[in-house]
Amino acid sequence: xQVLILREPQIRQLIGPSRxxxxxxxxxxxxxxxxxSLPGVIGLDVPPHGGEVHVKGAWLxxxxxxxIKEAAGFYANLERGLSPGSGLILVFDATTGFLRxxxxxxxxxxxxxTGSAGALAADLLAPRAARQVGILGSGSQxxxxxxxxxxxxxxxxxxVWGRTAERLEACVAExxxxxxxxxxxxxxxxxxxxxxxxxxxxxxxxxx
Amino acid sequence: xQVLILREPQIRQLIGPSRxxxxxxxxxxxxxxxxxSLPGVIGLDVPPHGGEVHVKGAWLxxxxxxxIKEAAGFYANLERGLSPGSGLILVFDATTGFLRxxxxxxxxxxxxxTGSAGALAADLLAPRAARQVGILGSGSQxxxxxxxxxxxxxxxxxxVWGRTAERLEACVAExxxxxxxxxxxxxxxxxxxxxxxxxxxxxxxxxx
Numbered sequence: 001x002q003v004l005i006l007r008e009p010q011i012r013q014l015i016g017p018s019r020x021x022x023x024x025x026x027x028x029x030x031x032x033x034x035x036x037s038l039p040g041v042i043g044l045d046v047p048p049h050g051g052e053v054h055v056k057g058a059w060l061x062x063x064x065x066x067x068i069k070e071a072a073g074f075y076a077n078l079e080r081g082l083s084p085g086s087g088l089i090l091v092f093d094a095t096t097g098f099l100r101x102x103x104x105x106x107x108x109x110x111x112x113x114t115g116s117a118g119a120l121a122a123d124l125l126a127p128r129a130a131r132q133v134g135i136l137g138s139g140s141q142x143x144x145x146x147x148x149x150x151x152x153x154x155x156x157x158x159x160v161w162g163r164t165a166e167r168l169e170a171c172v173a174e175x176x177x178x179x180x181x182x183x184x185x186x187x188x189x190x191x192x193x194x195x196x197x198x199x200x201x202x203x204x205x206x207x208x
Numbered sequence: 209x210q211v212l213i214l215r216e217p218q219i220r221q222l223i224g225p226s227r228x229x230x231x232x233x234x235x236x237x238x239x240x241x242x243x244x245s246l247p248g249v250i251g252l253d254v255p256p257h258g259g260e261v262h263v264k265g266a267w268l269x270x271x272x273x274x275x276i277k278e279a280a281g282f283y284a285n286l287e288r289g290l291s292p293g294s295g296l297i298l299v300f301d302a303t304t305g306f307l308r309x310x311x312x313x314x315x316x317x318x319x320x321x322t323g324s325a326g327a328l329a330a331d332l333l334a335p336r337a338a339r340q341v342g343i344l345g346s347g348s349q350x351x352x353x354x355x356x357x358x359x360x361x362x363x364x365x366x367x368v369w370g371r372t373a374e375r376l377e378a379c380v381a382e383x384x385x386x387x388x389x390x391x392x393x394x395x396x397x398x399x400x401x402x403x404x405x406x407x408x409x410x411x412x413x414x415x416x
Binding site: 048068070094102 | 245247248249250251252253254256257259261263264265266267276278280281282285288290292294298300302303304305306307312
């Protein structure tokens with residue numbers, strides 16, 4: 001059995017936000033037309049370590065592969081200096097069911113897909129001329145959401161709120177440098193929401 | 209990231225039916241006491257190739273790992289001389305969510321677990337002195353079911369029915385050789401059921 005192994009750096013070279021937007025858009029359209037099998041999700045919690053595990057699987061009808069993906073968020077990892085997110089994707093032959101590839105993407109494709117889904121929703125629902133974007137959350141998904149959103153909208157400014165001042169400052173600085181946009185810190189969730197034509201939420205917390 | 213890779217031959221050396229019976233019994237007991245997280249199963253069908261895919265995940269509370277397993281049955285593989293069953297198991301660190309091991313068991317552990325579950329049910333429900341066992345199905349799971357059952361009961365004879373005469377003959381011959389028991393071919397499902405104190409069903413067909 002030949003199994004192709006791809007690691008995160010290779011995967012990052014093979015696909016980025018603009019291609020992800022295309023394929024996720026196509027996937028949603030096929031799902032809406034009944035051309036995809038998308039069973040329910042496995043959600044497994046590991047409460048002692050703030051862990052949430054999600055497993056998803058799908059097959060686009062007529063395509064040669066189906067895939068199963070695992071993505072975990074262990075929020076207590078942050079206190080240990082580890083990434084909270086991890087994950088991998090298994091790709092199987094739709095004719096035999098045999099494993100064909102393992103994508104050790106460390107949840108990169110999950111982050112990309114989630115960002116694309118947010119941008120596609122904004123593209124369908126938000127006004128064309130959305131001047132201000134408010135983002136709640138300053139983790140990795142905040143960056144992916146903004147990057148994907150910039151594929152469908154050109155806001156004049158971005159306002160970001162996060163619970164941890166240090167992470168929030170780092171996120172805002174990175175966004176400014178990467179996207180060449182005015183990005184500012186909001187002092188509260190309310191401040192990030194008021195005056196924003198698009199609000200992106202990327203935190204699991206209810207404590208705002 | 210260090211990921212332990214185990215292949216089927218190693219896994220077969222590490223665990224067999226009698227140990228499987230113990231750990232599956234323990235797992236069911238912990239689940240009944242509320243000491244296990246066991247979310248719902250993903251079921252993905254790939255109808256053009258007679259494929260069924262199941263993904264399951266679980267965590268025994270307080271243990272250092274959780275696992276996610278994939279098992280596929282592509283019944284059209286038989287016509288191509290390929291095994292219908294395949295699968296693998298992913299083992300994750302319950303503290304960080306990081307991947308720790310991949311068990312390329314080709315569904316061996318699934319077969320073992322399913323056999324154990326059948327034997328444990330028989331142990332709880334069937335009479336102590338069950339003279340005859342009837343088995344419907346002559347695939348790999350028929351063998352695993354009988355092997356596990358022999359860990360809890362000592363029948364005098366076994367009667368097996370299967371849809372394909374050639375596979376049925378091969379199964380019966382293998383069972384006789386491996387288990388040192390009188391095993392005979394039933395000409396119909398009815399013949400395998402009548403007079404059997406324990407009936408084991410191992411086929412997905414409804415065409416009996």
